[in-house]
Amino acid sequence: MVKNRHDPGREIPEISFAPPVGTPAGVEVLSLTELRHRVPGERLTAPQRPDFHHLITLTGGTLWHTVDFTAYALEPGSWLWVRPGQVQQWGDLTHADGTLILFRQDFLDPATAAGARTEDPHAPILRRPLPDDAQALRLAADHLAAEFHALGQLPLEIHTAALRHVLAVLVLRLAHLTGPVGSPAPDPDATYLRFRDAVEKDFARTRRVEDYAEALGYSARTLSRATLASAGLGAKEFIDRRVVLEAKRLLAHSDRTAARIADRLGFSSATHFSKYFHQRTGQTPIAFRDTIRGHAPSTTSTPR
Template sequence: MPSFPLSAKETFRIHSGTTNVRRPRRESRINFRLMMAKNRHRSPREIPEIPFAAPAGTPAGIEVMPLAELRRRVSEDTLARPQRPDFHHLLTLTAGELRHVVDFNGHALRPGSWLWVRPGQVHQWGDLARAEGTLILFQQDVLDPGTATAARVDDPHAPVVTTPAAADAEAVTMAAEHLSREFQALGHLPLDIHMAALRHLLAVLLLRLAHLTVPADSPAPEPDETYLRFRDAVERHFTATRRVEDYAHMLGYSGRTLARATLAGAGLSAKEFIDRRVVLEAKRLLAHGDETAAQISDHLGFITASQFSKYFIQRTGRSPIDFRKGIRGLVTDVTPGQAEQGRNDQKG
């Protein structure tokens, strides 16, 4: 089972990949901040990061299973714990209902809706007893780069839950069913042909989900390159700098250009976009880790713990310690459905 520790005896293989980051020229102060961010030591007791490990005898990088199989393999207590997988979770229900928490937002799933949890997002399962459906787990590198880009698989700001309109629902359901049947047909084709078929079928499903029909009066323009580059730079460097000017410099744009692109692409100012990413990571660490506020402050690139505390209070209305005390009960003692209903749900 690639996504969840089954017992204390299980040993997960931790795959530590490296990312080749193109490094444009920057001012020395930006280089210094990035170096300092890389050299910070992470606490050994943080949110569990779960790597993908395909079951023996199955194609690498992808697994498809019914929720009944998930219930059989993994205990309810294990599923209820917050986890941060390094691979994608795609889930749809065929019957019943399920509540799921992703980054502090509760989402109610019903038949016909789709949940997409991307790598790096922290999620928790609700009660699976009354839910039936299909779970698709995959690593991004099973897709070719063109498909990954077109399907927006690396967009951390994409909606977590979507409900296809009637015009799309049948096609999406058929794509998922075809993918599931092909996965179960292991051995009917040579392994390389079987894997190629799985990649293509997964691509069809993801492209369908990424480009659902929208009402004519609600156009959804494609994000432009400036916004996408800024979004990716923030994801890489938000622990090193929170200054719009630094991102503008490293990307070769003016601050005004970034401001216009971010407003068009995300509906936010560039500064608010950066701040939301920093606050989200702070919340993840406060809720699910054991680091002190001072350690989190250092991890996120603040000079002092008091600077971090002031920053957090200004943007959330609560101190880091008050947030941790309040959220710990929510995360560990109640069902995910009692979390705040996610605002990212996209309904067609």
């Protein structure tokens, strides 16, 4: 299912996708019971950064799952979507029944990936669908599981294509769930998407909105308007939140000094990094590290 790729120089264990022998490369469907039997509990509860997508849904019991310092409560019918690059930790699976769907970003066709916003690290993680949506999602998940376990009944290329199409139905429905008022959230515009991708690539190189504006061919004001409309915050705050998230990941899951983390994130000194972090979190880097290692995650989210 998965393969650890970790060496002493890495601060967070990276998990790469490794499909079962003989199955189509790029997707796997298994029950949480299978996962519990296959992977030791201490490996599941340790921080990990997968390079592939996780879709988790429960049919019975409850489960807490932590993604980037937020603990999410799953109940039957709710869905959790963990994207590549996010740091996750599994909770106790003893009393949880459900389905886990794993897939690589490149398994879906480009149009589906774009329509489902699979590359958006800011897309919703936890969803609790309304009854009609819940039934459609359950049908899609059951169909995907049946198709995955029907290996050998069709030529491999046809089997793979069928899996790709059924998974597309599932992720498109998940990405465009209607809210309580019955209207889908607006799609982000192209300006925001280009800015978002540039920040993901270069946040450790520059924190200046002007640098991104120049590289992308926009004004700083245009970037701020687009980011505010799509993400609900200005361009500068968007950049700062991404930097702080990576800083928190490195502080929580590595033993690197503040000076080494400062260098990794493009700060001129540990002092500059400490001031920047304190201004945006209310804690020094070392105080944050002590807090996060001494207590369970304190920020929680319940299904919605």
